[in-house]
Amino acid sequence: MRYFVITGHRAATTGDFKLDDITGGAGRLDILCRCVNSSFFLSHNLRRNVDVYLVLQGGDAAPKTVRFCGGEMRYLNPDERSTSSLIRNALLKKLPEHGEVRASPGVYISRMSFDEVLAHLSDKGTFVHLMEDGTDCREYVFPEDPIFVLGDDRDLTSEEEASLLAYGPDRIRLGPLSLHADHCIIVAHNEMDRRQAADQSF
Amino acid sequence: MRYFVITGHRAATTGDFKLDDITGGAGRLDILCRCVNSSFFLSHNLRRNVDVYLVLQGGDAAPKTVRFCGGEMRYLNPDERSTSSLIRNALLKKLPEHGEVRASPGVYISRMSFDEVLAHLSDKGTFVHLMEDGTDCREYVFPEDPIFVLGDDRDLTSEEEASLLAYGPDRIRLGPLSLHADHCIIVAHNEMDRRQAADQSF
Numbered sequence: 001m002r003y004f005v006i007t008g009h010r011a012a013t014t015g016d017f018k019l020d021d022i023t024g025g026a027g028r029l030d031i032l033c034r035c036v037n038s039s040f041f042l043s044h045n046l047r048r049n050v051d052v053y054l055v056l057q058g059g060d061a062a063p064k065t066v067r068f069c070g071g072e073m074r075y076l077n078p079d080e081r082s083t084s085s086l087i088r089n090a091l092l093k094k095l096p097e098h099g100e101v102r103a104s105p106g107v108y109i110s111r112m113s114f115d116e117v118l119a120h121l122s123d124k125g126t127f128v129h130l131m132e133d134g135t136d137c138r139e140y141v142f143p144e145d146p147i148f149v150l151g152d153d154r155d156l157t158s159e160e161e162a163s164l165l166a167y168g169p170d171r172i173r174l175g176p177l178s179l180h181a182d183h184c185i186i187v188a189h190n191e192m193d194r195r196q197a198a199d200q201s202f
Numbered sequence: 203m204r205y206f207v208i209t210g211h212r213a214a215t216t217g218d219f220k221l222d223d224i225t226g227g228a229g230r231l232d233i234l235c236r237c238v239n240s241s242f243f244l245s246h247n248l249r250r251n252v253d254v255y256l257v258l259q260g261g262d263a264a265p266k267t268v269r270f271c272g273g274e275m276r277y278l279n280p281d282e283r284s285t286s287s288l289i290r291n292a293l294l295k296k297l298p299e300h301g302e303v304r305a306s307p308g309v310y311i312s313r314m315s316f317d318e319v320l321a322h323l324s325d326k327g328t329f330v331h332l333m334e335d336g337t338d339c340r341e342y343v344f345p346e347d348p349i350f351v352l353g354d355d356r357d358l359t360s361e362e363e364a365s366l367l368a369y370g371p372d373r374i375r376l377g378p379l380s381l382h383a384d385h386c387i388i389v390a391h392n393e394m395d396r397r398q399a400a401d402q403s404f
Contacts, residue, residue: 019222020221020222020283022281022283023279023281023283023284030280030281030282031280034236034239034280037236038385041382041385042379042380042381042382043355043379043380043381043382044380045380077225078232078233078236078382079224079225079232079282080232080281080282080283081222081224081225081282081283082225153245174392175392175395175396175399176395176396176398176399177244177245177395177399178244178245178246178247179244179245179388180243180244180245180280183240183243183388186381186385186388186389187388187389187392190376190377190389190392193377193378193379194377194378196378197377197378197379
């Protein structure tokens with residue numbers, strides 16, 4: 001499995017935003033939608049071996065986490081508007097104190113915080129932190145189940161970074177220039193795809 | 203310079219579509235918007251050495267081409283809605299028979315067809331065709347001014363491909379899996395960024 005955790009520092013935690021205004025009105029939810037696109041889409045196919053955790057932390061309310069599960073996904077389209085509609089639909093669900101609620105096929109929502117998402121994932125794979133001074137991804141031995149943790153348009157906060165560092169993540173860099181989160185996901189996928197195909201004819 | 207030509211086979215050639223419906227109503231203009239995003243955006247920066255040509259060919263009317271010029275660009279935001287608004291604004295301009303009209307800073311529109319765009323670019327660089335049986339991009343010697351030609355969610359038509367092949371394009375592949383056009387642009391940029399940085403500390 002390939003896991004991606006993206007923190008939406010200002011992202012809406014309630015579903016009362018307009019789909020016409022997902023940048024400002026929903027706290028840069030557009031960035032998270034593009035990360036979902038990058039995580040899952042292949043040409044005429046979806047990556048089934050991917051789970052994405054969007055940690056929505058905007059406003060004063062407690063955070064919520066929307067999980068996209070590649071193995072169960074249906075109705076996912078590549079455009080930002082339809083993905084933000086899936087997220088809004090999830091945010092409109094009544095939530096228990098603990099546990100996930102299924103909002104639509106492959107889309108789940110919970111009250112998990114960033115720290116709780118990391119704790120939840122910590123026994124599922126190896127954390128990978130994208131850092132400009134990390135190992136070049138082309139020289140990196142990828143774990144079988146990498147868990148990439150990314151900020152939206154802002155880096156992880158110092159508290160988030162401390163939480164991640166407590167798990168001793170691997171540190172890699174993807175190239176010489178600093179990229180948007182959704183673009184980082186594409187480059188990471190390409191490198192992993194090449195490794196997996198290395199024994200084949202490619 | 204890095205040039206990207208993307209053909210929008212069904213993309214609107216008039217500005218009478220709604221920004222709420224750029225997927226169906228504007229002929230998958232969302233795909234072209236994501237290609238613009240991938241072509242230009244770096245983290246907190248724009249790639250100034252990029253020109254993008256969107257060839258809009260939907261409907262029965264003659265095609266139009268919207269050109270995004272990185273060197274002159276302002277007001278470009280990464281979300282699909284705002285980019286489609288720039289395109290719609292360009293489509294609402296009154297156009298002469300020949301030549302480009304400036305619609306907003308760095309955004310131009312003309313009546314150029316796919317063939318005319320290729321002819322216009324043919325003395326500016328070397329055409330690059332993304333093909334699954336091409337040379338692996340990691341083993342490819344990139345020209346100084348590559349001109350990538352991509353389809354939207356559909357491959358080039360046989361007529362478009364014949365036009366491109368007449369220029370004897372280089373043929374490269376980006377990885378073992380077939381990707382969306384906007385994702386291809388990210389992988390190509392990453393490879394070229396690495397080449398350009400190879401003499402530096404990276």
